[in-house]
Amino acid sequence: MKKVLILNSSARKHNSKSRKLTEVFTEHWKNIHNDLINYRDLGESHVPHINENWIAAAFKPEALRSLQEIEALKTSDEYITELREADVIVIGAPMYNWSIPSTLKAYIDQVLRVNETWKLNPENMQNPYIGLLQNKTVFLLLSRGAQGYEKGEYNEHMNFQSNYLKTVFNIIGITNIHTVTINGESFDPEKYQQSIHDSHQMIKTLIEKELN
Numbered sequence: 001m002k003k004v005l006i007l008n009s010s011a012r013k014h015n016s017k018s019r020k021l022t023e024v025f026t027e028h029w030k031n032i033h034n035d036l037i038n039y040r041d042l043g044e045s046h047v048p049h050i051n052e053n054w055i056a057a058a059f060k061p062e063a064l065r066s067l068q069e070i071e072a073l074k075t076s077d078e079y080i081t082e083l084r085e086a087d088v089i090v091i092g093a094p095m096y097n098w099s100i101p102s103t104l105k106a107y108i109d110q111v112l113r114v115n116e117t118w119k120l121n122p123e124n125m126q127n128p129y130i131g132l133l134q135n136k137t138v139f140l141l142l143s144r145g146a147q148g149y150e151k152g153e154y155n156e157h158m159n160f161q162s163n164y165l166k167t168v169f170n171i172i173g174i175t176n177i178h179t180v181t182i183n184g185e186s187f188d189p190e191k192y193q194q195s196i197h198d199s200h201q202m203i204k205t206l207i208e209k210e211l212n
Contacts, residue, residue, distance in 0.1 A: 131173020
């Protein structure tokens, strides 16, 4: 039995294309598996930003933390526990200003913690990060208003969405990452509808191929 964690980050509750992708994933997953699915809606909840107390606590041994510092890490501890327990992590994220929603960035700041999700390898300064969350699969289910953001395409230099998310998960030890995108909402309606159809089909194919 696999545990699935689904994270939505769109500010839109209705007509969100990234939320539709996570819905398609959920529906198809449930048709095949009877596994536990845990949901967290970052777009609909307050994700605290890290602060000075958080930073002091994160770089201090647990036994030396003050009550205030322990409290500062409470949300982070909860998020990290969910990630540790999950076998499959699904991220639904739109592209906002060529990057990700601020709530998802705040979430990432909460879960990238030294000696919790990664540790430092001072002997290799070219690649100093050792990921502590391994043997997991990530699905990046992304939506974009325009097109051409993939490697070798004309908007590649403006893609701070999927490239950033892949880097984050690589650092914490996850390399089995699948990316599914809906592109071009703001442009050609016909190509956009084809993009929606293709993305939904790709999700189903990946579930059947990778996770059966």
